[in-house]
Each structure stands twice: as structure tokens, then as C-alpha cells.
Amino acid sequence: MPEQMIDLRGDCARCFGLCCVALPFTASADFARDKPAGTPCPNLRDDHRCGIHARLRDKGYTGCTVYDCFGAGQKVSQVTFGGRDWRDGPRADARRMFDVFPVVRQLHELLWYLTEALTLPAARPVHADLRRMLERTEALTRGTADELAALDVPAHRQQVNVLLLRTSELVRAGLGGGSKKKNRRGADLMGARLKGADLRGASLRGAYLIAADLSGADLRGADLIGADLRDADLRDADLTGAFFLTQPQLNAARGSAGTRLPESVTRPVHWTA
Numbered sequence: 001m002p003e004q005m006i007d008l009r010g011d012c013a014r015c016f017g018l019c020c021v022a023l024p025f026t027a028s029a030d031f032a033r034d035k036p037a038g039t040p041c042p043n044l045r046d047d048h049r050c051g052i053h054a055r056l057r058d059k060g061y062t063g064c065t066v067y068d069c070f071g072a073g074q075k076v077s078q079v080t081f082g083g084r085d086w087r088d089g090p091r092a093d094a095r096r097m098f099d100v101f102p103v104v105r106q107l108h109e110l111l112w113y114l115t116e117a118l119t120l121p122a123a124r125p126v127h128a129d130l131r132r133m134l135e136r137t138e139a140l141t142r143g144t145a146d147e148l149a150a151l152d153v154p155a156h157r158q159q160v161n162v163l164l165l166r167t168s169e170l171v172r173a174g175l176g177g178g179s180k181k182k183n184r185r186g187a188d189l190m191g192a193r194l195k196g197a198d199l200r201g202a203s204l205r206g207a208y209l210i211a212a213d214l215s216g217a218d219l220r221g222a223d224l225i226g227a228d229l230r231d232a233d234l235r236d237a238d239l240t241g242a243f244f245l246t247q248p249q250l251n252a253a254r255g256s257a258g259t260r261l262p263e264s265v266t267r268p269v270h271w272t273a
């Protein structure tokens with residue numbers, strides 16, 4: 001993984017277990033129980049560690065093994081709230097912390113994409129713009145809790161997206177990704193049989209690939225931003241150079257030791273367990 005992206009991964013040791021408290025869960029195949037937002041999960045220990053970390057999947061908490069905060073947990077805990085534990089202060093401060101956490105997570109996800117875009121040589125014509133947007137986004141993450149709570153994240157996301165789209169065009173142009181056939185943006189490909197398919201340089205932005213068979217597919221240089229890969233079969237697929245693929249997306253898919261991955265992500269432990 002490029003060094004610049006390491007800080008954009010969750011570091012539970014520097015976080016007050018925010019994802020296990022701030023977020024709501026609905027009982028489903030991903031979570032064994034309902035939990036309202038702002039209430040600690042019963043499995044959260046006093047040291048902010050998960051009491052069932054090694055058995056999450058067996059215990060029905062698959063969703064917890066998929067999730068990543070992009071480093072928002074440690075940012076809110078250590079920067080926005082200066083290392084003050086939500087357990088120790090007034091309830092109103094705790095609530096503010098829980099409100100701000102999803103905002104910072106969204107900003108950190110944008111930082112992830114912008115940082116990755118800056119590692120792509122084909123995107124050089126927009127690197128200066130990407131760098132400016134990265135600095136602006138990073139500055140937003142350092143706002144006060146009140147500033148963060150009032151932030152119009154969708155409007156900022158839209159501005160970032162213009163640059164990410166341009167990046168995508170530049171990267172895929174050299175891979176034959178400009179053709180109509182390779183444009184699967186937002187496509188409904190749920191359960192699609194794409195075994196061994198040539199998707200090199202394709203745009204799969206926001207595509208619904210839930211439970212799709214992508215085994216052995218050639219996804220080199222494909223744009224996977226926002227693609228829903230839940231239960232997609234990526235065994236032996238080639239994702240070398242695929243971009244805007246996040247760890248949570250990959251964690252939600254199935255794969256194998258033979259799946260080839262881009263440098264920006266790591267092989268999920270449960271793929272080979």
C-alpha cells in the first residue's frame with residue numbers, strides 16, 4: 001500500500017471505539033442484533049476493544065469484518081476531541097462526537113480517492129487540481145466539531161467527484177476503456193455471469209455487482225468506485241491496477257489466494273481462512 005494511504009486506515013488503538021458506538025445496526029445477515037446510534041455495542045469492552053474480535057463471523061457480525069473507517073475514528077478521537085474519551089465527559093459532548101464521526105468518515109473516504117488518484121501516472125494532467133482538493137479536504141477534517149457538524153458533505157463530494165471522473169477517463173483511455181461496451185457505470189449486474197469477462201479498463205462506477213460471478217475476470221485498470229461487490233465472486237480475478245477500490249468493498253466480496261489485487265488494498269483474512 002502506498003505510504004500516504006496508511007493513515008487512511010482505521011487504527012483502533014487510537015480510537016474510542018467510535019464505530020461500535022456511533023453507528024446504528026439492524027439485525028440482519030451482517031449483524032446479530034439491533035443497536036441504535038449512539039449506544040455502545042454490548043461486545044465493546046471498557047478498553048474500547050471488541051470482546052469477540054477473533055470470532056466476529058462465527059457470532060453473526062460479518063458486517064464488522066467488512067467495515068473500515070478510513071482513519072476517521074482516530075482523527076475524531078485524537079484531533080477533533082483532543083484525546084477526550086466520550087465516556088468521561090458530558091453526554092452532549094459524546095453525542096457531538098458520534099454526530100461528527102460519520103461526517104469525518106465521508107471526508108476521509110474522499111481523501112482516500114484523492115490520495116490514490118495522485119499515485120496514478122496517467123492522471124498527471126490533473127495532479128495539481130487533485131493536490132489542491134486534497135489539501136482543502138484535509139483542512140475540512142481539521143475543523144471544530146461544530147464546523148464539521150454543519151458541513152455540506154454532498155456538495156463537497158460533488159466537487160471532488162468531478163476530478164475523480166476526469167482521473168478515471170485519463171487512466172482508462174490508455175486501456176481501451178473509452179468504448180461504450182466498457183461503460184458499465186451504475187449498471188445492474190446483480191448475479192451477472194461475468195466469469196472470465198474482459199473488463200479491462202471498464203467503468204464500473206456505482207455498478208451493482210452483488211453476487212456477480214467475476215471469477216477469473218480481467219479487471220485490470222477498471223474504475224470500481226462505489227461498486228457494490230457484496231458476495232461477488234472474485235476468485236482468480238485480476239484486479240491489478242484497478243482503482244478507487246476500497247478495503248470495505250473488497251472485504252464484502254469473496255476471493256481466493258489466486259485473486260490479483262491492486263497495491264492500495266490488502267487480501268481479506270477471511271478469503272483464505
Ligand code: SF4
Nearest residue numbers: 020041043044050064
Ligand atoms: S461486535 Fe465488536 S467490532 Fe462489532 S460493533 Fe460490537 S464491539 Fe464493535
